[in-house]
Amino acid sequence: MSDRTSHIRLPAPPPAEQALLDDGGVACWEEDVEIDTYEPGAPDRFPMFFDHRVYQGSDGRVYPLPFVDRIETEPVRRTWKAIHLENRWVRLMLLPEIGGRIHIGYDKTRDYDFFYRNNVIKPALVGLGGPWISGGVEFNWPQHHRPGTYLPVDVHVERGDDGSATVWHSDLDPLQRMRGTHGVRLRPDSSTIEVEAKLFNRTDEPQTFLWWANVAAAVHEEYQSFFPTDVRYVADHARRAITAFPRADRPYYGVDYPELAAHDADADRLDVYSHIPVPTSYMVTETADEFFGGYDHRAGAGFVHWADRDIAPGKKQWTWGNGPIGHAWDRQLTDGDGPYVELMAGVFTDNQPDFSYLLPGETRSFSQFWYPIQDVGVIHQASRDAALSVRVDGTDVVVGIAPSRPVDAEAVVELEGRIVARAQFRAEPGSPYSLSAAVPPGTTRDDLVVTVHEGGRELVTWRRHAPIDGEPWAATEPPAAASLDSIDELLLTAQHLVQYRHPTRAAEPYLRRALELDPDDSRAHLALAELALVRGSYDDALGHVEDAARRLTRRNLNPRTGELHYRRGLVLERLGDLEEAARSFAKAGWDGAFAVAARLGLARVLLRLGRNEQAEAAAARAVELDAANTTAIAALVLARRRLGAAEAAASVLDAARAADPLDPFLAALAGDLGLRDPRTALTIAQDFARHGEVESSLEWAARSELAGPTVFGNTGPVAGYTRALVLDRAGRAAEAVEAREAARRANRDLAFPAGLDDLDALTAAIAAGETAGEPDTVALGLLGSLLLGVRRHEEARDVLVAAVLGGSDDPVVLRNAAVAVANTGGDLDLADGFLAQAFRADGPVPSARLVYERDQLARLRGIDGAARLAAIESSGVDVFRRDDLTIAVLGLLLDVDRVEEARAILASRRFQPFEGGEGLVIAAFDRATLVTARRLLDVDPAAAAALLEAAVDVPENLGEGRHPADPAAELLVLAGDAHLATGAVESAEARWRAARDAGGPLAVAPRPARPDDFWIGAAHLRLGEYPEADAVWAALDASALALEDAYPTPDYFATSLPETLLFAVDDARGRTAAAAELREAASRGRALSAERAEVRA
Structure with missing residues (x-):
């Protein structure tokens, strides 16, 4: 932790933007800021296959994302790209280089940061891929925390006809390759921050996702979180436990709150950070309302979040806790800005983990809203227009009204149908209105109705909600597959495990148990086909599809859904049977649920077959059914260009880009895609290839090939193999040979292939090597990584061992071979032999990661502590660069009675x-x-x-x-x-x-x-x-x-x-x-x- 005091200096608006502000408008400009930054270490060059990691209650695998497990301990002054948004009431600072987060949310009327301002960029090892920072607002999707939370996003600024300014951020998720876009919007007449999100599943498969906007608020003993007044219970992660709210009525997170409250009257209140001694989450289980937020009683300010409860039920608080653990994490995450709570707002989810499905080609759009409040205390009801507090003290009622925009309104207070107060008032952000009235003794807030309206429009109303009866359900662990005899329960359990990305229990045993009970169950076969296809096991997938077809079409040639034919089309497309794939996609398109995805698949394979008029018709129908599907729009543009209808193609493309300027496929079609993320460039090359666009695919693959290692990974080798596959399919065999040779020469640092297109390119390269009688050890090694990443461990072992036997001396391949051998029940001594070879291949001093992994394997092999310590010390590595290796050494030092050395390390590091x-x-x-x-x-x-x-x-x-x-x-x-x-x-x-x-x-x-x-x-x-x-x-x-x-x-x-x-x-x-x-x-x-x-x- 640095001893100096850090502070982010917000720059003044440029003259043109200041003029907008002076006229009551919204200023928006890009200007870098300097922030004291603790830089993450370099990503580990070895891919991480965390098959057993639990992360935020779901699967914690990180592959193919490069993994960072070290943060520098001293800050440097770093320049960050920043986008500034400001109107007369609110100022925001956005950081597109760190996931497109809002870093500062500042209430100009109160000189108050209503979002937690962290004046340093100080990552801690909290993120899925390592670095994660606290403060502001993080937009978490498709899982928590956002896998790309510390990666840059693309940005576009849009000016609205209403004077609003929206900063759009967009990227392809590094794991699932879905596209997420969020726009942060300010309007000239409102203090409300609107975040509009658009989530697009551009893949062929249903994908699970969640969305939590993660707002941080600085806290102390006088900061209070507020939730709707009808909230009676809150739940832990996965609903594994519940408790009453706001006063916990039972032990929660191991803390006996009723016992604490017996000695301190308010120690059971979960809405005040200082009463929570350990790291704690809670999520609202049920409410009829649409708001929540936080209020700083010391500053007299806070914020409200509002969203449509029909799609946005999630309301959560997280804290590190006001205790030794929390204070330690405060020090890890900031230098001087203190503790915070996270007040998270979930859309299409109300728990973590709690995932919804996005169908292939589906887009979900929604908005969330935040605005600052002042002087009104904790809020009891809120809308997009205003927040309302109602406090009764003896015979006095005080109503506080904090609007999100200027209002000329009337407030009416009623008691049992009788008006006890009425007032006309003007208020605006920063200048709330307070109304006082006398009420009879014994009156409570629940006895009152308070209405605020402007003209004939109701702005916000307080009235007591009917109580929500009963205690909410808590989750239970499902039985083991072997103990279930209900096919329905087996299938539902399997679906749950997939949908919730369960980290330690697989769906396959439940599906296979269902087939034991009924070998022809079509639902189980289709589910297994989907899992097999996602992992690239095409023959297995086709087998399950055909098994499902026997049952589904036994009496009905037209099944109720198009899933069977859609899935068959996907598998056949991958296997290269395009004619049959086209027929399957066409049949799947009969079902409205699969109409868009199936017609897009049909257009894709028809373009590869050169049947351009039919492809144009299929793509046009897909666009007609879903005008937001940018992949379908791209297919339509390609088909019309092929047909010579350049103007019609340009018209479609121009309109689509005007509506969505950050879509990478459309940008590539317009020649306007940058190389911020080389993996996206490779994805677009592969998209072009799937649509039969040879030259465009080659162009974008070549661009991706030249990028080299970045924070996103390294697409170079796979991009070369992709070019080779495209060239082979085009009959350009000599050029394909050259492309494979270039791929083998490419820098392989951080080259972690993933996905079916990568798999197809590598499989083709391996086949070409076998045909030539020269095994392609580079392609074999890369394929081994991909197979380990999808848990095809036995096949990965065989491929990696083949690469080693073929002469590979790549330390990554040798290490991966060791992992595959060990994790398939193989000879641990053989695995150690591969690691020993990796040591030698890695240079005079091997990677500290390799030293750590070899030590852990030595422990499993039963090697004694003295020998393990000697091996580490003789390796020449800087042990202290890694926490895990340092901790291993500490244990070994104590094992061999070198206690003072261990104590010296513990005192200094x-x-x-x-x-x-x-x-x-x-x-x-x-x-x-x-x-x-x-x-x-x-x-x-x-x-x-x-x-x-x-x-x-x-x-x-x-x-x-x-x-x-x-x-x-x-x-x-x-x-x-x-x-x-x-x-x-x-x-x-x-x-x-x-x-x-x-x-x-x-x-x-x-x-x-x-x-x-x-x-x-x-x-x-x-x-x-x-x-x-x-x-x-x-x-x-x-x-x-x-x-x-x-x-x-x-x-x-x-x-x-x-x-x-x-x-x-x-x-x-x-x-x-x-x-x-x-x-x-x-x-x-x-x-x-x-x-x-x-x-x-």
Whole structure:
């Protein structure tokens, strides 16, 4: 953390924009800003296959996105591209180079940042791909957090006829390749910030998505989040738990709020950040209203969010918590701007994870609205026009009205049908109106009706909502597939696992179980066909499609939906049977649900077949059915150009670009696509190829080929192979050979192929090499990466081993071969041999990532600690560049009794944990402290006590805070012993009680016993609580038995398991050792109890 104070200086508008402001308009201009920035480290050159990572409750795989796992510890002054939006009330600063986020939301009328202003760019390891920053508004889609949150987006500024200015941001999602566009809009007559989003599934498959606008608000003891007054309950992630709101009526996140409130009247309120001691999320389960927000009572200002509840039910608060963990994350994410909460607004979702479907070719459009409020307190009702507060104090009612635009309005307060106050008023943003009236004693807010109208138009009305009866449902874990006999339940469970991207349970076992019960079930076959096609297993996909067809067409040649024929068309297109694909797409187009996607598929294959008039008709019909489908528009333009109708094609293209200037396919057709994201350029090349446009495909593939490694990855080699495939299909074999040779020569750093077009290009290159009798080891290696990325592990292993046997000395290929061998139950020594080759190929000093991975494999192979440490130390790497390797070394140093070296590292190095991965460095710190304290205890107990007391609070450089559920019982027991040795009996007993209570009301969530619970039992014994100690020993034995009897599985409802190891070996030895450790702790405990019993006797 930097010692200097950072502050973002907002530039003054240019003269022309200032003139607009002076006339009451909206200023919008681009001007760079300088911000103190902690730069992310370089992406790891090795692809990450996180098959077991849980991220925000869903699948945490990051491939093919390059992964960053280190942030620089000192800031630099960096210039960032910024877009500024301003009217008379509000000023915004947008950062298109960091996901198109709103970084500053400033209320000019109050000199107040209603969105959290982070004056540094200080990423922490929170994002899917690593870096993530706090502050402002982040637009999260298609999963949380936005995979491209730290990547740049394309930008376009639009001026509206109404004087509004909209800054459009757009990109292709780096994982699913759907297109997301969001426009941030200000109008001249309103303080409202409108965000209009357009989400387009430009892929062939249904895709799942969520959308959460993630607003940060600076908080303190007087900041209060507000939600609709009918909100009675809130839910955790995946609805795994619920509690009452605003006062928690049960333990939540392990915190016993009712117990806390018994000693502090408001300690159970979840709407005040300072009352929440641990990282906590909650999401509204049900409300009839459309608003929520936050209010700073200290500043007398805040904001309201409003959106149509029919499509935007999501209302959430997240906080790191007002405790050691939260304070540690505050330091990781900012230098001096303090804590914040996230007040997230979800559209088509009300939980995380909670995904909706986008059909192929479908676009969803919607708007969300925010505006600042002043002086009115917490809001009880709000609309787009105004926010309303109604406070009753004894016999007085005070109504606060904060409009989002200037209004000449009337407010009426009614009690039981009788008007008790009426007032005409003028108000505008920054100048709210307050109305006071007398009411009878005992009157409550619920007794009143308050209406604000302007002319004949109602602006906002408060009236009591009917209560929402009953407690909302909480989710339950589905049974294992083998235990289900209902095909319907099996299919619904499989669909849920796919739709919610479940990170630790697959859909296939449920679908295969359905086929055990009914081998011809068409629904199961079509679901398996979809999964197979997405992974590029074309023959398997076709087999399931044909199996489904036998049942679906047995009595009805025209099934109710077009899915069967649509899916058959996709598979046949990939297999190169274009005539049959065209017939299937044409038949699928009979169904309105598939009409657009099917006609687009038909147009595509007809263009490849040269049947241009038919292609034009199919594309025109697709556009007629969905005028927003830019891919269909592109097909229509291509068909008309082929037919010589250049003016008609240009007319369609010009109109489409005017409506959507950031669409990359349309931009490429107009010759106006930049190379900000080379992967998008390659996607467009592949789009052209699928439409039979040889020269355009070659042109855009060549552009992508020249880009080299970037933050998006490296498309160079695959772009070359794509050119080769296009040339081969065009009959230009000699040029194809040259293209493959260029692909093999290309820089392969960060070349992580993904998707079916990449797979087709690589498969064709491998086949060409086999035909020539010269295996293409580059294509084999790249295909191995792609197959690992889609969990085709056995095939990946075979391909990668073939690349190695063919002579590949690429360290990425060798390392990936090791991963594939280990993760398919292969010989771990063989895997280690591949890693050893990767070491040698990587240069004189291998990558620290390789050293770490080889050490983890050595652990699985049973190599002893001394040998593992020697291997790391002899590698020559800078161990301390990586947290994971440093933590591994710390453990090994302690294993070999080099304690002082470990303590020196822990005292000097700054650590950066992944979100959800906290605890590893604290464990090393505690272990080093305990070893040292035990050595001091006999010779200098006072020094031992001081060391242990200091260790209870984790040093800031470790980057973590101690969770109440990790009470450091051993530290506390030993501290008590040290105090006792100095004669401080009361201090000793206080520490033993702290160890016994194990976090107290802050850690009441049930959990299985752990080996370190031995020290809780030991604390009981030291306090003379013998039955309680016996209960601890029994719990340890019970945990051991459970571990021995049941195969351990991850928590079904886990929100964050940031597993960044690549080896998925079933470590039976480790499970046996864990059970033995539990039993050994129980045995030690009983022996200790026996010793105490002898002393008592």
